[in-house]
Amino acid sequence: MKQLVLSILAFTFLTCVKPSDYPDVPVLEFVGFSKSTLNQGDIGGDTLLLILSFTDGDGDFGTEDRRTEPNIFVKDLRTNQTLRQYKAPFIPLEGTKNGVKGKINIVFLTTCCVFPPITGITPCAVVPQYPKNDLAMEIYIKDRAGNSSNKVITPPITLNCN
Numbered sequence: 001m002k003q004l005v006l007s008i009l010a011f012t013f014l015t016c017v018k019p020s021d022y023p024d025v026p027v028l029e030f031v032g033f034s035k036s037t038l039n040q041g042d043i044g045g046d047t048l049l050l051i052l053s054f055t056d057g058d059g060d061f062g063t064e065d066r067r068t069e070p071n072i073f074v075k076d077l078r079t080n081q082t083l084r085q086y087k088a089p090f091i092p093l094e095g096t097k098n099g100v101k102g103k104i105n106i107v108f109l110t111t112c113c114v115f116p117p118i119t120g121i122t123p124c125a126v127v128p129q130y131p132k133n134d135l136a137m138e139i140y141i142k143d144r145a146g147n148s149s150n151k152v153i154t155p156p157i158t159l160n161c162n
Helices: 002-016
Strands: 027-033 037-039 047-056 072-076 081-086 100-109 132-135 137-141 157-160
Touching: 027 137, 047 137, 072 100, 081 100
Parallel strands: 037 157
Antiparallel strands: 027 047, 047 100, 072 081, 072 137, 132 157
């Protein structure tokens, strides 16, 4: 009789443990930048840290194969073009509760200033009448099942053009 009671208590305990309440579609949040300005120039000339947080209910975010498609996408809202694409590392599935929550830290390399098309000024030029750009980005992630997260828009950073 004691074994039956212990079995029932163990079963009750195991069924009360809740898996994560995260949806299977990834959810992305902007956390912040390491600084608010960036100088245009050569790649690696200036950098900042872009910090995001995410959840994924079925835990299938990241990739272990370098040949697969990127899974983090950053669009430049000045031009509406994809500025950068990244591959997050593989997160292994563990047990029956596979939901994951984590942070994504991206070292963001500098980019060029862009100017109004009517001026005919090429990107990365140094032009006194355009000393800076405001650079806001739209970011989303994809999990291995192909589910796209929400799109996050960052506050603008100042891109120094001189």
